[in-house]
Amino acid sequence: MKFTLKIWRQKNAEAKGAFVTYEIDDISPEMSFLEMLDALNKGLVEENKDPVAFDHDCREGICGSCGMYINGHPHGPVPAVTTCLLSMRHFRDGETITVEPWRAKPFPVIKDLMVDRSALDKIQTAGGFISVNTGSAPEANSILVKKHDADEAFNSGICIGCGACVAACKNASAMLFVSAKISQFALLPQGRIEAKERVRSMVEKMDDLGFGNCSNTGACEAECPKQIKLTNIARLKREFYKAL
Amino acid sequence: MALAGLFLLLFLPVHLAINFLLLKSDPDPFNRAAHFMATFPVVKIIEIVLFAALIIHFLSGIYLQIINWMARPVRYSVASRTETFFFSKFMIWTGAAVLTFLVIHFFNFYFIRLGLVEGNPEDFYSVAHDLFKIPEYNIIYLLCFILLGLHLFHAFSSAFQTLGLDNRIWKPVVDAVAWIYAIVIPAGFASISLILWLFR
Ligand code: SF4
Numbered sequence: 298m299k300f301t302l303k304i305w306r307q308k309n310a311e312a313k314g315a316f317v318t319y320e321i322d323d324i325s326p327e328m329s330f331l332e333m334l335d336a337l338n339k340g341l342v343e344e345n346k347d348p349v350a351f352d353h354d355c356r357e358g359i360c361g362s363c364g365m366y367i368n369g370h371p372h373g374p375v376p377a378v379t380t381c382l383l384s385m386r387h388f389r390d391g392e393t394i395t396v397e398p399w400r401a402k403p404f405p406v407i408k409d410l411m412v413d414r415s416a417l418d419k420i421q422t423a424g425g426f427i428s429v430n431t432g433s434a435p436e437a438n439s440i441l442v443k444k445h446d447a448d449e450a451f452n453s454g455i456c457i458g459c460g461a462c463v464a465a466c467k468n469a470s471a472m473l474f475v476s477a478k479i480s481q482f483a484l485l486p487q488g489r490i491e492a493k494e495r496v497r498s499m500v501e502k503m504d505d506l507g508f509g510n511c512s513n514t515g516a517c518e519a520e521c522p523k524q525i526k527l528t529n530i531a532r533l534k535r536e537f538y539k540a541l
Numbered sequence: 542m543a544l545a546g547l548f549l550l551l552f553l554p555v556h557l558a559i560n561f562l563l564l565k566s567d568p569d570p571f572n573r574a575a576h577f578m579a580t581f582p583v584v585k586i587i588e589i590v591l592f593a594a595l596i597i598h599f600l601s602g603i604y605l606q607i608i609n610w611m612a613r614p615v616r617y618s619v620a621s622r623t624e625t626f627f628f629s630k631f632m633i634w635t636g637a638a639v640l641t642f643l644v645i646h647f648f649n650f651y652f653i654r655l656g657l658v659e660g661n662p663e664d665f666y667s668v669a670h671d672l673f674k675i676p677e678y679n680i681i682y683l684l685c686f687i688l689l690g691l692h693l694f695h696a697f698s699s700a701f702q703t704l705g706l707d708n709r710i711w712k713p714v715v716d717a718v719a720w721i722y723a724i725v726i727p728a729g730f731a732s733i734s735l736i737l738w739l740f741r
Pocket residue numbers: 455456457458459460461462463473474477520521522523524525
């Protein structure tokens with residue numbers, strides 16, 4: 298397959314970026330989007346040019362580092378996949394693909410498509426944990442959890458912190474991410490103990506970092522690679538009111 | 542934002558019910574209802590709360606919108622292709638249109654009662670009938686009610702999300718009321734305008 302790539306290039310956080318157009322050929326439909334970028338970078342390195350910087354790690358949809366904005370969609374046009382699992386067969390041969398970094402005030406560009414997503418880590422460290430003694434794992438059945446609650450907590454817990462919800466939201470709101478992290482703990486007895494401080498400090502941190510507010514557009518849910526549901530945001534609100 | 546908005550919603554069916562009296566050929570019932578709304582002490586207190594809700598809703602809407610715009614200083618070059626709740630993207634603009642209409646509406650009615658604009662506050666029936674004879678007024682009126690409907694359709698479910706109601710349980714109820722507010726209420730107001738404009 299052949300593609301025209303319009304990729305955002307930016308030397309560093311201070312530099313003014315711009316789109317650079319590349320032509321690429323010999324891409325097989327099974328290749329992932331990142332493998333396609335690897336092929337592009339191999340060519341650039343061979344020509345002694347600066348390769349395109351992008352974040353990646355696991356390449357199997359679990360680490361959340363590979364986010365980029367592809368043709369108007371975070372993680373590309375296919376629902377429920379990360380960029381690393383997006384295969385090139387979903388694009389038309391000869392298509393022009395525009396690739397931009399996540400755009401949000403709390404996610405400054407580091408280089409090219411790589412942004413600093415540590416704002417999400419800051420929210421997480423503000424309260425997204427439970428305080429327990431370390432040591433050997435306790436007996437799993439000593440605290441019973443309803444199957445439904447365990448499943449719901451799991452469904453929220455699979456958020457990989459990729460930031461696609463922020464990237465998709467017209468307000469650059471991190472509400473879906475925060476609501477997933479809050480829900481994961483709120484639904485389990487172990488998480489209830491610190492529930493009030495948790496929601497207060499995570500929401501405060503989210504606001505301080507300059508994310509926008511949720512206006513319920515549903516863009517986050519539509520683009521989340523882990524299909525985190527908007528109902529989590531209603532739960533976040535309930536938890537927040539309980540903590541007032 | 543949500544609570545103030547929901548409070549404003551309560552007022553609309555009352556206003557609509559009174560407006561239906563405009564269709565009677567006798568001006569008396571409408572004028573008496575308008576007089577009651579202007580003078581009854583309980584209504585006067587509700588009126589103050591209503592204005593407070595309006596101002597809170599307006600100011601918090603603008604404040605939140607500014608924060609939201611600031612949260613993305615560099616825009617994407619490709620416009621978003623994400624599927625969203627369509628009208629949710631235009632709340633500030635549909636809201637602004639409704640506010641513009643409210644200002645016109647105040648000039649036409651409320652300010653007469655306050656003595657700021659000339660007119661007979663005891664005969665709003667004739668004021669309304671005269672206004673509905675002006676085609677431009679009717680067009681602006683209809684347009685604003687369509688925009689109000691679009692505003693309310695998204696507003697309703699969003700307000701319940703803000704209040705933290707579980708969508709899975711309440712969704713059918715919320716959706717039904719949202720449809721009523723988006724279609725039935727604006728259609729009610731619009732039908733009065735159309736009847737008076739075209740058939741009287
Ligand atoms: S909620 Fe979804 S889109 Fe947002 S960070 Fe988590 S996995 Fe990514």
